[in-house]
Amino acid sequence: MEMALTVSQVARLAKISIRALHHYDELGLLCPSDRSEAGYRLYSQADLQKLQQVLFFKELGFPLEDIRRILGDPTFDLRTALRMQRQLLTERAARLDALVHAVDAALDALEKGTHVDKEAMFEAFGDFDPSKYEEEAKQRWGNTEAYKESARRTARYKKEDWKRIKEEGDVLFQALADLLAAGTSAASAAAMDLAEAHRQYLGRWFYACPPAMHRGLGEMYVADTRFTENIDKARPGLSLFLRDAFAANAERQGAADVPCG
Known part of the structure; x- marks a missing residue:
């Protein structure tokens, strides 16, 4: 017993x-x-x-409240959750391993009185350029509170912050792409949970993103061909899957329809 x-x-x-x-x-x-x-x-x-x-x-x-909601969902699937967690933790481990090697190289150079190659010094941080669409974003959303909040936060970010932001976003999008590849419905608990994780990710790093706004973001992923083409590089049809998952998650949380900005 x-x-x-x-x-x-x-x-x-x-x-x-x-x-x-x-x-x-x-x-x-x-x-x-x-x-x-x-x-x-x-x-x-x-x-x-x-x-x-x-x-x-x-x-x-x-957040604990999100965990309570996820685990309390009657459609929660332990196997799917464990696979998602494993992928997220594996990506984090890979990032930390690269950073450990960068620290080791810096220590080794310091002890030997030499210099680490300039490119190698920042190899672990990747080549993500956060300013690529900055001017267009300012013209398009510069008067919104979300843009102003995002601008205040990102002004303080360093290269390592942008590296982490990119990696977290890539992990979430890849997990959603894997669900799409497996034939999982965008309205499934697994897809909605990842959509919610993406919404929380935006809130942590950029701006408060209510469910209705998040649904509008999904609509933009499909309406703007540049977003569609970039997102669908991970897997064809991913932008549509994201739109539907974001919408399903917003509906699950009782969000009212709002126009896409």
Whole structure:
């Protein structure tokens, strides 16, 4: 018979605090399956599996409220979630590995009194140019609050910030492209969860993006051929898939229709 674990045992096992487990319970994020006769929380194997998902999503930067909603969705699929998490973590690991090698090269050069090759110094950061469409964006959206907020934030970003922004965006788009390749519906929980992750990504790095605005962004991906061509390089039809996933996610959150700016 499966033995239930107490909150202190789970805290030691997962290397998190008892307070965190209590907080997850209060949020309805992770409620223990049972209680002892004395009223103490008891966690089952299924509870531990759910906790693992909470910690995976948390490590990837998902807010607790979004994690609660994702795990509470009746269409949530553990296998799909694990595959998505593995891809996101693999991409992060590759980035960190490149940065470790860059640091090692810099230390080695410092100790030997030599210089790292100028191009090699920044190889780990890639060649992403955030200013490529800056002037056009200013003309098109310069008077909007979203543009002003984005301009305030991005003015402080360094090359490593832009490298991280590009990598996070690439991972999300690739995960969506993989769903498209697998024949997954754009209205599936997996696609909507990734659409929500993309919306949160915009909010973290650029501007607050309500669901209705995010749906409008998806429409623009299809309406503007330059966006369509660039996005569809990852997989033909991806721009349409993004539009539909963004729209489905907005509808799931009860967003009202708004015109695309």
